[in-house]
Amino acid sequence: MLFNSFAFGCFMTVVFLIYWSMSGKTRLQNIFLLAASYFFYGWWDWRFLSLVLLCSLVNYAGGLIMMNCDDQRQRKLVLTLCCLVSFGVLGLFKYYDFFILSLSDALAYIGLPFHATSLRLILPVGISFYTFHTLSYTIDVYRRRFEPTRDMVAFFLFVSIFPLAMAGPIERASNLLPQIYRKRKFDYDLAVDGLRQILWGLFKKAVIADNCAIYVNTIFSDPSSQSGSTLAFGAIMFAFQIYGDFSGYSDMALGVGKLLGFRFLANFSVPYFSRDIAEFWRRWHISLNTWFRDYLYIPLGGSRGSRWQVVRNTFAIFLISGLWHGANWTFVVWGGFHALLFLPSILGGRNRRYTDTVAEGRKLPTLREIVQMGLTFLLVTIGWIFFRAETIGQAWEYIVGIVSSPTLFSIPAMQDNRLYIFILILIIIEWIGRAWPHPLGHMLVGRKRWVRYVVYNFIIIMIILFAGQTQQFIYFQF
Numbered sequence: 001m002l003f004n005s006f007a008f009g010c011f012m013t014v015v016f017l018i019y020w021s022m023s024g025k026t027r028l029q030n031i032f033l034l035a036a037s038y039f040f041y042g043w044w045d046w047r048f049l050s051l052v053l054l055c056s057l058v059n060y061a062g063g064l065i066m067m068n069c070d071d072q073r074q075r076k077l078v079l080t081l082c083c084l085v086s087f088g089v090l091g092l093f094k095y096y097d098f099f100i101l102s103l104s105d106a107l108a109y110i111g112l113p114f115h116a117t118s119l120r121l122i123l124p125v126g127i128s129f130y131t132f133h134t135l136s137y138t139i140d141v142y143r144r145r146f147e148p149t150r151d152m153v154a155f156f157l158f159v160s161i162f163p164l165a166m167a168g169p170i171e172r173a174s175n176l177l178p179q180i181y182r183k184r185k186f187d188y189d190l191a192v193d194g195l196r197q198i199l200w201g202l203f204k205k206a207v208i209a210d211n212c213a214i215y216v217n218t219i220f221s222d223p224s225s226q227s228g229s230t231l232a233f234g235a236i237m238f239a240f241q242i243y244g245d246f247s248g249y250s251d252m253a254l255g256v257g258k259l260l261g262f263r264f265l266a267n268f269s270v271p272y273f274s275r276d277i278a279e280f281w282r283r284w285h286i287s288l289n290t291w292f293r294d295y296l297y298i299p300l301g302g303s304r305g306s307r308w309q310v311v312r313n314t315f316a317i318f319l320i321s322g323l324w325h326g327a328n329w330t331f332v333v334w335g336g337f338h339a340l341l342f343l344p345s346i347l348g349g350r351n352r353r354y355t356d357t358v359a360e361g362r363k364l365p366t367l368r369e370i371v372q373m374g375l376t377f378l379l380v381t382i383g384w385i386f387f388r389a390e391t392i393g394q395a396w397e398y399i400v401g402i403v404s405s406p407t408l409f410s411i412p413a414m415q416d417n418r419l420y421i422f423i424l425i426l427i428i429i430e431w432i433g434r435a436w437p438h439p440l441g442h443m444l445v446g447r448k449r450w451v452r453y454v455v456y457n458f459i460i461i462m463i464i465l466f467a468g469q470t471q472q473f474i475y476f477q478f
Contacts, residue, residue: 001043003198003252004205004470011040016259026183030153033161033260040162041126048124051089056159058085059134063141063148063155079142083135090131093121098327126166128324128478132291133159137173139295146174154180163256167249167475169267169287176264184261194258196440200429201251203459207422208244210468212237215414220388223398226413228405231398233412238388239381240423243272245474246285251438270434272380273358275372277341278351280380288324292317303346314346315339325387325478330395334386341379357435418466425462 001008015036022028042049062082066075097118104116137158140146149155158176219226219234226234250267257264271283281289300313315336322335345351358373359365365373382399389395402408433439444452 001040002470002473003249003256004202007043011036012256012259019260020186023185024183026181027153029184030157030180034153034157037157037160037162037165041160041165044125045122048127051093051124051127052130052160053156055086055089055131055134056156058082059138059159060149060152060155062138064150066138066141067148075142079138082138086131086135086138090127092119093123093127095323095327096121102329123477125476129168129170130159130165132170132288133164136170136291136295140173149173149177151181161257161262163253163260163262164264167246167253167473167478169250169253169265170291171265171287176262179262187261190258190261190263193441193445194255196255196444197251197258197438198255199456199459200438200440201248201253201255203248203463204244204251204426205248205473206463206467206470208426209241209248209474210471211416211419211422211466212241212244212468213471214468215416215419216241216388219414220390220394220398223394223401226401227410228402228408229410230407230412230414231402231405232408233414235381235385235398235402237419239272239377239384240426242384242387242474243268244426245471249473249475254438266437269437270430272377273373273431273434274376275354275358275369276345276350276376277338277379278345279354280376281338281342282355288321292321296320303351307347310346311343314343318342328390329392330386330389333392333395334383337383337386341383360435422462422466 001011015033019029019032019036022032038049038052041052059082062078065078069075069078097120100116101118104114107114137146137155141148154177157180158171158173161171161176164171216234216238219230220238223231223234247268254264254266265287267285267287269283269286271280274280274283297313297317300316301309302313303310305313318335318339319332320335322331322333322338325331325334342351345353358369385398386392386395389398429439429443433442436442440455444455
């Protein structure tokens, strides 16, 4: 049930009406929303609900046990068991075949034949996201940073609430559980802002991502037959496809949350306006990057140790982040590539150089800022080639095809002038609202009604007339 589908529109309408008919009755709202969330997740494959229930039950019980236990060794044992179950489920379904086949290939390469048996398990949608939801809760309880909940319905809803169930953002219990506990009454202004954010997310998904996908899929399916300029065009289109796709999903998820009275954590903050790689990673997939920072990078020592430790910690977080995205060596290489790009900033103490908004207080960027943003976008786009390719060899062939081709500066064989216009509209609107959680909120709040409705109708017409063929969200595979 995609957010941009008719089925979801019907589902959301029914949920919205029933949910707010219970306004002020928090317990009933939570029970109903939990049932709706399980229905939404079960729409994909009801069998995988058992995995959601298992992870929820184990970590819920783990939190209660740690609450009533002062022995640090026993608390650590409970945490270890929770992590083993959660990571075990994730590893079995997502990584078993990858590692066993990689081991078989490695042994065969050195002359030791090993007949591996793959399980060929279907990857449950959203497993990486709800696994990290539960683990953040359990780790915070272990660290005594968060009081465990006795409310099973509230905790199970925290794990599986349907706007976040498939592709995040990855929520923290400290942000979401207090909202689940409190009495919720309909907030008209919050709901309207949610509708604006859904509309903008739908534009990015349907008009930008789905149209870019047409060219990206064709070019990446046979890069050897494409000109250098066409390959470069395909890489740039994928950069906009994955941004429109994933940030579009996140906008719609946050917007749906607002319709239900929740404020979820932001996941994107105009990452392609970043002036260096460090800033890019503060603005891209924020919930995942802060998760790895808090639960992996800092516990390893962060940037406080020797240079060797800083290098080790940086590669650890990026390589594991790459592997989190998928069971393929292309993602590991993508993570390693970004680690290499990030190292000069962290070793030179410049990783926090750009924490403000680009061109803050000004309408236009300086020439220096334009060059910085352009260079950062170029490096990120090179990395996206590894992310999108099926194999490392294909990615390398793709890059060599760009840089070694005499046709690099020719006109691409595949292009669509309308797509350039769509992307230009995206860039202009996001530039105007770059300092805000989502641009339509900044552009339209306080404006006259006729101005707001002109913008709404313009975007709606763009979606109706120019939406590409519906594609599944990219991050559903992770």
